[in-house]
Amino acid sequence: MLQVSYIRENREEVLNRLSVRNFKQPELVDQIIKLDDDRRQTQTQFDSVSAEANAAAKQIGDLMRQGKKEEAEAIKAKTGTFKEQIKSLGEKLSAIEILLQNELVLLPNLPHSSVPKGIGADDNVVVLENGQIPVLIQNALPHWELAAKYDIIDFELGNKIAGAGFPVYKGKGAKLQRALINFFLDHADAAGYREMQPPIVVNEASGFGTGQLPDKEGQMYHITVDNLYLIPTAEVPVTNLYRDVIVKEEELPIKNCAYTPCFRREAGSYGAHVRGLNRLHQFDKVEIVQVVHPDHSYQVLEQMSSYVQSLLQALELPYRVLSLCGGDMGFTSAKTYDMEVWCAAQARWLEVSSVSNFETYQSNRLKLRFKGKDGKAQLAHTLNGSALALPRIVASLLENNQTESGIRIPAKLVPYTGFEWIN
Template identity: 65%
Template structure:
């Protein structure tokens, strides 16, 4: 969420910056500033009324002590009127503050200056590509066919249990999933990330804090009886560990990693491009989250990108990195790099990781602050990245490592899963 003071000071700059997102924010910002003026005016009237009431209360006490009961009782009638005014103004202030908050929730983060303009993912900027795309035989299979051939993932059984998008992993498929999770967590721990185990459900305040709520696209699963939400990513509970906290500047950087299942309704069209593991309602992911000093957050972002690169190099998967354009940028992100692995059997790129800097956008919602060297409270910067999302990594391994007599296992994973081939 943008700070109201920033909107007051830099309204025109924000309007121009949001044009990269193809948003004309002029009218909405005017409404925000108008409501903010009303809020401040109401607060001023309330403060003055409360101050007058307090002054009169002290005066009444002195009058009673001095024996002037008649004059004191006359003033009590006035304080009663002031209390009614205070309650009315307090109610007005709450209504205006809620309206203002709801409008502020509608403004996305300001794109970083390096974000290219554009409307769709076709306008994203490729900035890096690495790895050799393997040459497969003409009868190479996509991963959903390989899964069936080697009986390692059962999509139909998942439909029976829960519905489409909830696969069942079997035998070596389940062991390979577990191997990937352990490998990713170990790599993250080696890089200085502290492993955390967090709840897989969150309350409304947590969803609001990291920007998943309000849920404009209907992506979150809601547990109505308890008013809880299944998490779409570990980013939500991990980042909310710091909600309403003032952290010590000396503790930067704070680096956490967590494995969780992730749940997304993924409303939208379905077709061949989302078959198999390409789009799921439940999937496993290992996440990295950082809380940084604002001066260091973009250096930290570069470090996160290099970290994911190193993992993909060890897996020997061909990949590329995209800088997302304004039209494809997530609502809360200032700058995002997407990693995509090449699926040779599908002849297409599959997104496997997003690494993002949210700057102070989430921190303002979370009230996540630190004390600077002058003792002044400042908003921290938050970052997160997939390290990595399993389904499409697994799809890439199955398809790119397939041979005529089975699926080879990347050497780095063999110690984790205990076998070197699926056959």
């Protein structure tokens, strides 16, 4: 959430940066400033009347101590209007603050100056490509057919148990899942991330803190009886560990990672682009999260991008890195890199990771601050990244490594799987 003071003091810059996102409601900026003007004016009136009431109360006390009861009672009779005014102004102030909050949450984060302007995916910029596109055997199969051929993933059985988008992993398919999770967690540990095992349900305050609510409530599974939400990513519970927390500057950067299942209602379209593992309602993912000093957050963003790329290199997957344009970035992000791997049988790029810097957008909602050497508390910057999401990694591993003899497991993953081939 943007800070009102920043919006007031930098109106033109805010409007210019929102235009990079192709934001459709620029009038919100002036509405917010107007509401803040009303809030300030009402607060001044409230403080003034409260001060008068306090002064009158002191005067009444002084007169009573002096034995001037009649004079005290005369002033006391006039103070009734103060109470009415204070109550009325307090209610007005509360109503304005609610309206202001409701407007503020409708503004997305401001894109960093390096974010390209654009409307959608076609305007994203390819930063780099790495690895060679594999040459497949004749009659190569897409991963959903390979899964059936080797009996490692059963989409129909998952459909029977839960519905489309909930596959059942079997035999070496299940072991491959477990191997990838441990592989990613071990690498995160080696990179200095502290492993957490958070809840996979969160309350409204947590969803609001990281920006899923009220923006993405339609994409989350809602447990209505308890008013809890199944997490769309470990970013939500892990970042919320620091909600309403003031950390010491010397504790930064804080680096956490977590493996969780993730749940998203967004899969619902049809066609080859969402077939098999390409888009699921439930999937496994290892997430990395950092809380950092504002001066270092863009350096950290580059480091996190390089770290995710190192995982793709270890898995021998050809990939490319995209700098997302303003119109394709998430609501809360200031800058995002997407990593896509080449899925050979489908002959298309599949997104497997997003690494984002949120600057103070999340920390302002979370009230996540750090105290510097001067003793003053200021908002920290938060970042996160998928490291990595499993489904499309598995899809690419299966398709890219298929041979006449079976599916080859990348060498660095073999110690985790315990087998070199799926056949």
